[in-house]
Structures are given as structure tokens and as C-alpha cells.
Amino acid sequence: MIPWRPTGPRRAGVLLHPTSLPGSRRLGALGEAAFGFLDFMRRAGLRVWQMLPLGPVHEDRSPYRSLSLDAGGEHLICLHQLGDAAWWPGRPPAGMSHHRILASAAHRFIGQADADERESCRSFIERERDWLDPYCAFRVLRRRYRGLAWQQWPPVWRDGADDAVARLNRCAADELQRERVVQFLFDRQWRALHRAASTCGIALFGDVPFYPALDSVDVWRHRHLFQLDARGWPLATAGVPPDAFAPEGQAWGAPVYDWARMAEDGFAWWRARLRVQGARFDLLRLDHFRGFEAYWSIPSGAAAAHGSWQQGPAAALFDALAAEPGLPALVAEDLGTITPTVEALRRAFALPGTRVLQFAFDGNPANPHLPRNHEADAVAYTGTHDNDTLAGWWSHAPPAQRDRVASMLGLSLRSCNPQRLIEALLASPAALAILPMQDVLGLGSDARMNVPGRALGNWQWRLRRAAPIAGCADPLRAMLSASGRLQHRS
Structure with missing residues (x-):
């Protein structure tokens, strides 16, 4: 694992998931808009592009509840x-879904790709086979059973994922190969974007969800690593107790880990996960870091508030990760109920923590989220994907809170506004400051990405056009220069 090094010039970055880039959802996100966004970042002086998890999503589109943690x-x-490509005829057919177009593209690739492309695809399949084949089998079976959760499949497919892969290789080889090719096409486009980012001096910052979704290839294939009954249903599920985000707590529905089983092979599953993501990103955020020290376990069928804290793997897992070569630097998302033992775990492995401006104004002058209290070893945000936008938060703040914000930042109430709040964050000692793109653009609550605990309407926000982005590059660059976060490439 590459250690975090906060020394050197402070940097600034932006949080924007690719699905929020302008363009048609039907045509995908890793195209012209993504490369154009890199150009905007270069002109603005931003050096880190943070994204949410990239996996294939369920119908609710949540990046944190995907069909696979690796795909x-x-x-x-x-x-x-x-x-x-010579094997692709050109303009996507009108009226055809993105999924059907990709299936057609994969079919054409198999029959018409040239020798170099076929060799590149073969190399990808061999390199990624450990996660790729089970995932492709999972997609084939999920389609065969019309989207039913894997626990509802016939036992011959439900039980024994590796045997299911072998059987499908005999009876559905063409379908499996098309799924493999689709993943190859994703990998090729992602690598092109990553190369372009590196050329611009921009690091890509990924996100590692703490839990997989219950209906995922990860749980189907690795049932022994989770607390499940004989049919694959959870004995206990994950979540968090009541907090500022969700007064009744959150029940995520994900199965909790059997950490004792994971420890038996040195946490091989976690090491493999981070190797896959480490090949895609330059930095990785560990979501729900406090769960590594202790996790909230909710008995099956109970409300979130009726859960209890259970011991996590703590240092044993991070000792294993520290010995794993080639992993990128890790950042702890240490928000929520943070105890001294959670803080000690983070510090023991020199992981930077997370600071959020919107959490800074409770009246406590020692609040660690206040910009003046940030440590260099920190990643500071105006807000995360779970917060309201800064403009939305400010517009809903009662007068007493606005007075407190202005006072704690040393501003007059008249001059205190979202832009001044961004300037205060950029001026902090934190080595890295991340601004959600909605805050850069000054957008209100209708641009919020997620409301924790709300089942519907999340993950939808998308820029309608690129022009607003292009117009804010120069003002943002001036703000970064004034705060000492503008790095000039040699």
C-alpha cells in the first residue's frame, strides 16, 4: 500500500460522478464530455477528480448498491x-436501448474485430478472470431469471457459483463471451480516460463501498464470507444508528461480514478488491471507515435503531493491506459516530481523514471540521454526495446558524455567502480540498445527489449542458491561486 504523503503543495479537486456529466444517459458517460471535463479541470488548476463507485447499478441507480464491486x-x-472501430457500423440505432446496443457491439466485436483487438481482449480476460467470469455468469443467470435475486434461483444455480460458471461455459458460452467483451470495452474506455487524466496531471480518486449489495455477484460467489442462512438470506443486515443524516438510523439491507472467516486467509477478498480498484484509480476513499473498527448489525427484520455495535477487524485488516504491494494511497471516510478507538485506528495506519465544512458550525471552537482546525493530513470538503449543496444548505440555514457561521469564520454577516465559505475551505491547512461540482456552479438543493434514507429520487442529477462548466474555469483558478492551491506543472 502506497502511504499518504501530505507534504508538498496543497491541492484542490472536484467531486463529480461521470453520470452527472452533460449528455444523453442512453449514450454513456466515458466520451467527449468526460474528456472535456478533464480540459476544464486543467484550465481551472484542479488536480484531483473524485468519483462515486463505478460498478453496474441496480434499478435505483445507487453507485453504492451495485451488481458487482469489481466490474x-x-x-x-x-x-x-x-x-x-471497424466492427461498429457508426451511429447507434435510434430507439434501441443502451444495453441492446452494447450486446450488438459485443457480438460484432467477436465476429469482426482485427487480430490486435482480439489479442487485447484475450489478455484482458485472462488478467481479470478471477472476478470477470463469475460476474459474467451472474449477469447471464440474472437475465435468464428475469432479474430475480440470486436467492430465488433454482438451487442448481443458487448454490455453488464456481460450478455454475463451469456449467455456463458449456451451455451458454456465447452469452458469457459477449459479457466479457462488454467489460473489455469498459476497461478500454476507462484506461483511455485515465491516460488522458495523467497527461493533464490529474489524479483519479475512486470510492470503495464498505459493503456489497445483497443481490450481487460478490455475495453469491462468496457466501461463506457473510452472515447468511442456508438459502443465502441475511441473518443480520448493515446500517448505522440514528445520527444527524437520518434521525431514525439507516438500514442498508446489505449482509454483514463474517470477519472471522475473512481473517482465515489474510483478508484475501479485501486485498483482491483493492487491487482491482487500485488499477483504475490513483487514490481510493474507504467508505464508512468506522465499520472497520466496529459495525452496526441489525437483526433480520428489525428496525435500524434496534441494531448493535459489533467488533470489526480493526488493525488486522490494515496490517494485511499494508503488506499488499501496489495499492494506491487510501483515504478514510471517518464521518458519523467516531470514537477514540476509530480515530486511533486511522492514525495508526497514517490514513488521512475526512472533514466537511457543513458539519463545522455547532458552536464548538474545537470542532475538527472548522477549516482553521484542519490538519494537513486531511481531505476537506464543502459537502459530500450525502450533503445538500452548499447553496442549498445556506439558503435553508436559520438566521441564528448564519450568524454563527459568519462569527466562526471571522466574517461579517453581510459578506458571508457560499462563495466565501468555499474560500474559507480552500484556505484551510488540509492537503487536499474537494469541491462538489454543484458547489463550484453555485447550484441549489435541486442539484443534490443523494438524501440518505430516502428510497427514491436519488442519483439523478445531471448537468444539462457543458457551457456553465466552461465559464467557471477562470474564476475558480483565481480562487485556487489566492488560496495557494494552484500547482504549476513543470
Whole structure:
């Protein structure tokens, strides 16, 4: 694992998931808009692009509840980027879904790709086979059973994922190969974006969800690593107790880990996960870091508030990760109920923590989220994907809170506004400051990405056009320069 090094010039970055880039959802996100966004970042002086998890999503589109923790989201593949290949006829057919177009593209690739492309695809399949084949089998079976959760499949497919892969290799080889090719197409487009980012001096910052979804290939294939009954249903589920985000707590529905079983092979499952994501990103955020020290376990069928804290793997897991070569630097998302033992775990492995400006103004002058209290070893945000936008938060703040914000930042109430709040964050000692793109653009609550605990309407926000982004590059660059976060490439 590469250690975090906060020394050197302070940097600034932006939080924007690719699905929020302008363009048609039907055509995918890893195309012209993504490369154009890199150009905007270069001109603005931003050096880190943070995203949410990239996996294939369920119907609710949550990046944190994907069908696979390792696979790339097919919905992100840009159909226009396929147009340069000889095996692809050009413009995507009108009226055809993104999924059907990709299936057609994969079929054409198998029959018409040239020798170099076929060799690249073969190499990808061999390199990623450990997660790729089970995922492709999972997709084939899920389609066969019309989207039913794997626990509802016939036992011959439900039980024994590796045997199911072997059987499908005999009876559905063409379907499996098409799924493999789709993942190859994602990988090729992602690598092109990563190369372009590196050329611009921009690091890509990924996100590692703490739990997989119950209906995922990860749980189907690794049932022994989770607390499940004989049919694969959870004995206990994950969540968090009541907090500022959700007064009744949150029940996520994900199965909790059997940490004792995971420890038996040195946490191989976690090491493999981070190797896959480490090949895609330069930095990785560990979501729900406090769960590594102790996790909230909710008995099956109970409300979130009726759960209890259970011991996590703590240092044993991070000792294993520290010995794993080639992993990128890790950042702890240490929000929520943080105890001294959670803080001690983070510090023991020199992981930077997370600071959020919107949490800074409770009246406590020692609040760690106050910009003046930030440590260099921190990643500071105006807000995360779970917060309201800064403009929305400010517009809903009662007068007493606005007075407190202005006072704690040393501003007059008249001059205190979202832009001044951004300037205060950028001026902090934190080595890295991340601004959600909605805050850069000054957008209100209707641009919020997620409301924790709300089942519907999340993950939808998308820029309608690129022009607003282009127009804020110069003002943002001036703000970064004034705060000492503008890095000049040699």
C-alpha cells in the first residue's frame, strides 16, 4: 500500500460522478464530455477528480448498491466512442436501448474485430478472470431469471457459483463471451480516460463501498464470507444508528461480514478488491471507515435503531493491506459516530481523514471540521454526495446558524455567502480540498445527489449542458491561486 504523503503543495479537486456529466444517459458517460471535463479541470488548476463507485447499478441507480464491486458499469460505456472501430457500423440505432446496443457491439466485436483487438481482449480476460467470469455468469443467470435475486434461483444455480460458471461455459458460452467483451470495452474506455487524466496531471480518486449489495455477484460467489442462512438470506443486515443524516438510523439491507472467516486467509477478498480498484484509480476513499473498527448489525427484520455495535477487524485488516504491494494511497471516510478507538485506528495506519465544512458550525471552537482546525493530513470538503449543496444548505440555514457561521469564520454577516465559505475551505491547512461540482456552479438543493434514507429520487442529477462548466474555469483558478492551491506543472 502506497502511504499518504501530505507534504508538498496543497491541492484542490472536484467531486463529480461521470453520470452527472452533460449528455444523453442512453449514450454513456466515458466520451467527449468526460474528456472535456478533464480540459476544464486543467484550465481551472484542479488536480484531483473524485468519483462515486463505478460498478453496474441496480434499478435505483445507487453507485453504492451495485451488481458487482469489481466490474465496470456498462451504463458508463460511451457508444460514440465505439464508432471508430471497424466492427461498429457508426451511429447507434435510434430507439434501441443502451444495453441492446452494447450486446450488438459485443457480438460484432467477436465476429469482426482485427487480430490486435482480439489479442487485447484475450489478455484482458485472462488478467481479470478471477472476478470477470463469475460476474459474467451472474449477469447471464440474472437475465435468464428475469432479474430475480440470486436467492430465488433454482438451487442448481443458487448454490455453488464456481460450478455454475463451469456449467455456463458449456451451455451458454456465447452469452458469457459477449459479457466479457462488454467489460473489455469498459476497461478500454476507462484506461483511455485515465491516460488522458495523467497527461493533464490529474489524479483519479475512486470510492470503495464498505459493503456489497445483497443481490450481487460478490455475495453469491462468496457466501461463506457473510452472515447468511442456508438459502443465502441475511441473518443480520448493515446500517448505522440514528445520527444527524437520518434521525431514525439507516438500514442498508446489505449482509454483514463474517470477519472471522475473512481473517482465515489474510483478508484475501479485501486485498483482491483493492487491487482491482487500485488499477483504475490513483487514490481510493474507504467508505464508512468506522465499520472497520466496529459495525452496526441489525437483526433480520428489525428496525435500524434496534441494531448493535459489533467488533470489526480493526488493525488486522490494515496490517494485511499494508503488506499488499501496489495499492494506491487510501483515504478514510471517518464521518458519523467516531470514537477514540476509530480515530486511533486511522492514525495508526497514517490514513488521512475526512472533514466537511457543513458539519463545522455547532458552536464548538474545537470542532475538527472548522477549516482553521484542519490538519494537513486531511481531505476537506464543502459537502459530500450525502450533503445538500452548499447553496442549498445556506439558503435553508436559520438566521441564528448564519450568524454563527459568519462569527466562526471571522466574517461579517453581510459578506458571508457560499462563495466565501468555499474560500474559507480552500484556505484551510488540509492537503487536499474537494469541491462538489454543484458547489463550484453555485447550484441549489435541486442539484443534490443523494438524501440518505430516502428510497427514491436519488442519483439523478445531471448537468444539462457543458457551457456553465466552461465559464467557471477562470474564476475558480483565481480562487485556487489566492488560496495557494494552484500547482504549476513543470
